[in-house]
Amino acid sequence: MTDKCAVIIRQLNYYFGQGDLRTQVLYDINLDLPKGQIVIMTGPSGSGKTTLLSLIGALRSAHEGNLQVLDKELVGLNKSQLVEVRRNIGFIFQAHNLFESLTASQNVEMAVELTNNWREKRKLAVEMLSQLGLANRVDYKPNALSGGQKQRVAIARALVNQPQLILADEPTAALDKKSGREVVMLMQKLAKEQSCTILIVTHDNSILDVADRIINLVEGRLESDENLDNFVSSRDPKSLDRRMFS
Numbered sequence: 001m002t003d004k005c006a007v008i009i010r011q012l013n014y015y016f017g018q019g020d021l022r023t024q025v026l027y028d029i030n031l032d033l034p035k036g037q038i039v040i041m042t043g044p045s046g047s048g049k050t051t052l053l054s055l056i057g058a059l060r061s062a063h064e065g066n067l068q069v070l071d072k073e074l075v076g077l078n079k080s081q082l083v084e085v086r087r088n089i090g091f092i093f094q095a096h097n098l099f100e101s102l103t104a105s106q107n108v109e110m111a112v113e114l115t116n117n118w119r120e121k122r123k124l125a126v127e128m129l130s131q132l133g134l135a136n137r138v139d140y141k142p143n144a145l146s147g148g149q150k151q152r153v154a155i156a157r158a159l160v161n162q163p164q165l166i167l168a169d170e171p172t173a174a175l176d177k178k179s180g181r182e183v184v185m186l187m188q189k190l191a192k193e194q195s196c197t198i199l200i201v202t203h204d205n206s207i208l209d210v211a212d213r214i215i216n217l218v219e220g221r222l223e224s225d226e227n228l229d230n231f232v233s234s235r236d237p238k239s240l241d242r243r244m245f246s
């Protein structure tokens with residue numbers, strides 16, 4: 001199974017704070033993300049979704065349990081080793097984090113520079129932006145783009161180096177329903193083409209159908225892990241909104 005999974009998590013615990021203030025936020029997480037799967041993580045506010053995403057993304061260090069990401073064990077790595085791991089991961093956040101002084105193309109080119117591919121950076125950036133429907137916006141700065149277009153630039157930046165793993169935290173939160181769906185459908189299409197694994201944290205139930213699997217985190221514990229049909233049918237529709245998407 002090992003070489004078929006982008007992420008393997010075993011008995012992972014995580015705490016914030018120290019001494020008397022130490023609080024456990026993740027409890028005994030066990031999770032496999034097979035290569036090429038799109039997984040949505042949902043759950044109530046404060047249940048630990050962003051914390052788990054940031055541990056998988058090597059943005060925080062894990063100390064207890066096992067956390068294997070793209071064939072590398074992250075528990076015990078130092079800061080510079082974690083930075084190396086991050087290079088192989090595409091991140092998409094709710095706040096798109098684009099540089100306002102740079103054009104769409106330059107924002108994407110910055111990601112290509114990390115791979116030292118200086119010669120082709122413009123070509124690769126323009127190709128990726130074009131695939132996302134932004135061929136006629138490559139030289140626009142973010143303030144001349146709509147929310148959905150900015151988020152598509154952020155997706156182009158996350159995908160341009162063809163990472164094997166993409167982590168997205170509320171990628172549709174700043175978008176209206178239609179643009180949110182479009183953005184996620186594009187992520188799904190490109191991910192399938194590049195056969196990369198995607199983990200999306202979301203409260204947006206209108207995008208659940210892009211997922212191969214939905215996992216639900218409640219109070220730091222993985223409460224369920226099922227496909228969309230089972231997820232929906234196992235829940236009372238009235239409670240779905242209140243419990244899952246609060």
Ligand SMILES: Nc1ncnc2c1ncn2[C@@H]1O[C@H](COP(=O)(O)OP(=O)(O)OP(=O)(O)O)[C@@H](O)[C@H]1O
Binds near residue numbers: 043044045049050051
């Ligand atoms: N830097 C921090 N220091 C201390 N506690 C934190 C820190 N970040 C998060 N927490 C706590 O850890 C718990 C999990 O937070 P986390 O942000 O992972 O939840 P979440 O499920 O992503 O919530 P939301 O859906 O509201 O974004 C919460 O109780 C939160 O208050």
